[in-house]
Each structure stands twice: as C-alpha cells, then as structure tokens.
Amino acid sequence: MKESSANNPAALSKEEVLRYSRHLIMPEVGMEGQLKLKKAKVLLVGAGGLGAPLGLYLAAAGVGRLGIIDFDAVDFTNLQRQVTFGTSDVGRKKLEAARERLSNLNPEIQIDAYETRLTSENALDIVREYDIVADGTDNFPTRYLVNDACVLLGKPNVYGSIFRFEGQASIFGYPGGPCYRCLYPEPPPPGLVPSCAEGGVLGVLPGIIGCIQAMETLKLILGNGEPLVGRLLLFDALRMRFREMKLRKNLECLVCGEHRTITKLIDYAEFCGIRGEEVEAKPLDIPEITPRDLKARLDRGDDIYILDVREPHEYQICNLRGHLIPLGDLPRRVSELDSSREIVAHCRSGKRSGEAVQFLQKAGFHKIWNLKGGILAWSDEVDPSVPKY
Amino acid sequence: MGVKVIIPTPLRQFAGKRESVDLEANTVAEALGSLTSQFGELKKHLYSDDGRLRSFVNVYVNDEDIRYLQKEKTTLQQGDTISIVPSIAGGTE
Ligand SMILES: [Zn+2]
Numbered sequence: 435m436k437e438s439s440a441n442n443p444a445a446l447s448k449e450e451v452l453r454y455s456r457h458l459i460m461p462e463v464g465m466e467g468q469l470k471l472k473k474a475k476v477l478l479v480g481a482g483g484l485g486a487p488l489g490l491y492l493a494a495a496g497v498g499r500l501g502i503i504d505f506d507a508v509d510f511t512n513l514q515r516q517v518t519f520g521t522s523d524v525g526r527k528k529l530e531a532a533r534e535r536l537s538n539l540n541p542e543i544q545i546d547a548y549e550t551r552l553t554s555e556n557a558l559d560i561v562r563e564y565d566i567v568a569d570g571t572d573n574f575p576t577r578y579l580v581n582d583a584c585v586l587l588g589k590p591n592v593y594g595s596i597f598r599f600e601g602q603a604s605i606f607g608y609p610g611g612p613c614y615r616c617l618y619p620e621p622p623p624p625g626l627v628p629s630c631a632e633g634g635v636l637g638v639l640p641g642i643i644g645c646i647q648a649m650e651t652l653k654l655i656l657g658n659g660e661p662l663v664g665r666l667l668l669f670d671a672l673r674m675r676f677r678e679m680k681l682r683k684n685l686e687c688l689v690c691g692e693h694r695t696i697t698k699l700i701d702y703a704e705f706c707g708i709r710g711e712e713v714e715a716k717p718l719d720i721p722e723i724t725p726r727d728l729k730a731r732l733d734r735g736d737d738i739y740i741l742d743v744r745e746p747h748e749y750q751i752c753n754l755r756g757h758l759i760p761l762g763d764l765p766r767r768v769s770e771l772d773s774s775r776e777i778v779a780h781c782r783s784g785k786r787s788g789e790a791v792q793f794l795q796k797a798g799f800h801k802i803w804n805l806k807g808g809i810l811a812w813s814d815e816v817d818p819s820v821p822k823y
Numbered sequence: 824m825g826v827k828v829i830i831p832t833p834l835r836q837f838a839g840k841r842e843s844v845d846l847e848a849n850t851v852a853e854a855l856g857s858l859t860s861q862f863g864e865l866k867k868h869l870y871s872d873d874g875r876l877r878s879f880v881n882v883y884v885n886d887e888d889i890r891y892l893q894k895e896k897t898t899l900q901q902g903d904t905i906s907i908v909p910s911i912a913g914g915t916e
Binding site: 483571572573574577595596597598599600617618619620621622635666668673677678679680681682684762765 | 831832833836837842864877878879881883886887888890891906908909910911912913
C-alpha cells in the first residue's frame with residue numbers, strides 16, 4: 435500500500451497542489467474541499483462497468499483511500515465498457531489491473547484491494563472501514579447485502595444500476611433518507627428479469643451512470659449542493675432523457691422502518707431465491723442433449739428440428755440454421771412447430787431454451803430437448819468457427 | 824382520461840416492443856388492467872399469482888409512487904404519465 439503523502443492528511447504536498455489545481459481554484463472545492471477528499475475513504479463494490487468510471491474519477495479527484503472489492507478476471511467481453519482495462523489485461527485479475535491503472539493515474543492515493551466476494555460474513559468488517567460505499571454490483575443478492583450493511587452501519591450508499599440503455603441512480607442510507615429496500619422491498623424471483631449477460635448493455639451507459647455515482651460521491655464528501663437523496667434518477671439513453679421520481683422512506687421497511695426486523699445481515703442468496711438454482715434444479719426437469727450428441731445424430735441423418743429461441747439480432751451473429759422463434763414470441767407462434775417431430779431447442783447459453791422446453795412440454799410436446807450449454811457449448815465442443823458472444 | 828404508460832426496457836419485450844402506450848383510464852388499476860389485456864404476457868411480470876402488484880415493480884403517477892397515494896385506486900387526470908419502474912441489478916459482471 436502507498437503511504438507517501440497519505441501520511442499527512444492535513445496538508446497537500448507541492449505535487450498535490452499542482453495535480454489538483456483545477457479543484458483548488460474553484461471556490462466550491464478549494465483547499466478545504468481537497469483536504470476533505472484526501473481524508474475521504476470510499477469503498478467500490480465491483481470493478482466492472484460502473485466501477486470503471488467510479489474508480490478512475492474518484493482516484494483522479496484525489497479521494498485519499500479507495501477500497502475495491504472484486505474477484506473476477508478481465509475477459510474480452512468486458513473491454514466494450516470497462517474502460518479501466520486494456521486488451522493486454524485480458525486474463526488478469528480485475529483487482530490487479532485496476533490497482534495498477536489507478537495507481538498510475540494517481541500515485542498519491544491509497545488503494546485497498548479486496549479479492550473476495552462481499553458476503554454476510556465479511557461485509558460489516560469491510561464497510562465499517564469506509565465513509566461512503568459506491569455500489570456497482572450486478573446482482574440482487576449483493577445489492578441487498580450492500581444496502582443492509584450500509585443501513586446497519588449508517589453509511590451512505592451511492593447506487594447505480596443499468597440495463598441495456600436505461601439506468602437508475604440514487605443515494606440510499608443517507609441519514610433520514612430512504613434505503614434500497616424502501617424502494618424495492620423484495621427482489622424479483624430468478625428468471626423473471628433477464629440478466630445483464632442476456633440483456634446486453636450499451637457500452638457508454640455504465641460510463642454515464644458510473645460518472646453520476648462518482649459525482650454524487652464527491653458531493654457527499656464535499657458537503658456541497660443537493661445530493662441525490664429521496665430521488666430516483668431514471669436515465670433513458672436512447673431518448674436521451676432524464677426523469678426523476680420521488681423516493682420516500684418506507685415506514686414499513688424491514689431494515690430502516692419503525693418496526694425493523696432485520697438487525698443483522700441475513701442469507702441473501704436465500705432471500706433472492708437463488709439457492710443452487712441453476713446448478714441443481716434445471717437438469718432434473720429439463721431433458722437435455724449435449725452438443726456432441728446432437729452433432730452425432732445430425733451426422734447420422736436423424737430428422738431433428740432445431741428451434742432457436744434467441745432474438746433476430748443474435749441470429750445474425752451466429753446460428754445453427756435453426757428455425758427462429760424468440761422466447762417471448764413462442765406462446766403465439768407455437769403452431770409453427772410440429773409436435774410429432776423431434777425438436778432440439780437452443781439459445782446462447784441454454785437458459786432461455788430451457789424455459790422454452792418447459793413451456794413446450796406443458797403445451798404437449800414430448801419429443802423435445804434443450805441443447806446443453808447452448809451455442810456457446812456448440813462452439814466449444816463441436817464447431818470452434820462459431821463465434822462466441 | 825387519456826394517459827400515457829411508459830414501459831421500462833426489461834418489460835418491452837412483453838409489450839410488443841413498445842416504449843409507451845396511450846390509453847383511457849380513470850384509475851391506475853384501470854390503466855394497468857387495460858395494458859395487461861392488450862399485452863397478456865405483461866401480467867405475470869406485474870402481478871403475483873394472488874393478483875397483487877409485485878414488490879419489485881413500482882408504479883408512479885407522474886413523479887409520485889402510488890404506494891404513497893391511493894395505491895392502485897389512485898385516480899388519474901387527463902395527460903398523466905404512469906411509469907412502471909422495475910428493479911434492475913446490472914452494473915458490472
Ligand atoms: Zn428502508
């Protein structure tokens with residue numbers, strides 16, 4: 435850890451004065467504000483799409499201590515939006531690459547790297563060390579965990595979330611203000627809302643939402659302006675429109691309301707209903723065929739009908755020359771299928787086609803299988819010329 | 824009353840890919856009822872099996888959360904905008 439000028443939190447070195455001069459000449463920041471930034475401790479949960487602009491701008495602004503929690507490695511699909519990383523970082527730990535990039539951007543600050551998943555066991559100990567948490571996670575269990583830990587410890591939680599070309603931002607856990615559970619008491623059951631990997635995201639969007647989080651974090655530290663508390667900011671990039679909804683503290687909130695029942699961290703996987711969900715439950719109910727077995731049967735000349743339940747734009751990326759009916763259209767287009775034929779349904783990874791198989795089974799189809807692992811597995815096991823996405 | 828319902832991105836696939844739907848309704852319940860009768864698949868995303876609005880879907884009339892108005896009985900004025908805002912978790916991966 436870098437200790438050089440973090441050791442004198444009450445003053446700026448000559449180098450720091452030069453580095454932060456565009457802050458220092460602003461009356462809204464000035465020397466007093468810059469020293470507040472230097473003394474500030476901010477925890478970033480996640481070093482991905484939202485974490486990239488958060489880390490870069492908070493480091494550049496001179497936030498004295500940045501904690502980053504992540505356990506992933508950089509892969510090629512990250513580079514479209516996670517601008518902390520370069521092509522040469524692919525395969526490296528995100529934490530290691532981020533630490534190197536941020537230290538190069540600003541060697542004056544201290545970076546604490548936590549190579550772990552945030553859990554109910556470690557969250558309070560980690561969060562306690564910081565003044566503010568910026569939440570850039572991608573899943574509901576961690577969102578509720580971050581929220582509850584922040585509420586229990588009285589730390590503001592600068593929230594941002596994205597989907598395709600839409601984003602949300604707010605500050606939760608601010609004294610007297612609402613929390614994430616006030617807004618959404620419960621998460622959606624698994625499978626009802628498409629995940630980011632399925633849904634995709636326009637690369638600039640996390641940049642915009644992450645920058646809003648970074649700005650709100652700086653304002654909280656400086657104590658300036660009107661923080662995004664009690665307001666849910668909604669951003670629609672396609673229409674380039676910001677809207678704002680009123681957000682109230684819910685008196686019935688289980689973690690911050692008058693009759694709170696959550697007084698310590700709980701099991702968030704269970705709360706979100708995803709205990710072992712995809713690992714165990716699915717193969718039991720859904721008949722599957724592996725890519726190798728399917729290839730062997732097709733080579734043998736068996737009459738198998740391939741049903742592709744992805745979206746048309748995915749079909750254009752790569753396909754197995756299947757009949758395309760997007761999952762959402764299946765109920766009204768089911769008559770296009772012949773239940774007397776053998777059908778193999780596939781999607782990208784096998785998740786949506788699993789739902790399609792279940793739906794078709796209920797609709798009376800009995801000779802139907804899910805292609806295990808989807809077109810991704812087909813590329814791995816049968817035909818590497820099929821691009822993965 | 825003529826009102827506009829704004830459909831959030833994750834639910835557009837169940838609403839004929841529409842960004843918004845204009846309809847006639849006097850209350851929020853009527854508006855959502857009319858919406859789900861036009862787009863049947865939306866129903867299971869907005870309501871649980873016991874017919875209650877799902878707790879990860881918030882509904883706003885203009886910028887007010889209907890939980891703090893008269894919930895689904897909230898009355899509508901000509902030109903009101905209803906926003907359906909589900910929770911989204913995306914951030915990094
Ligand atoms: Zn609350």
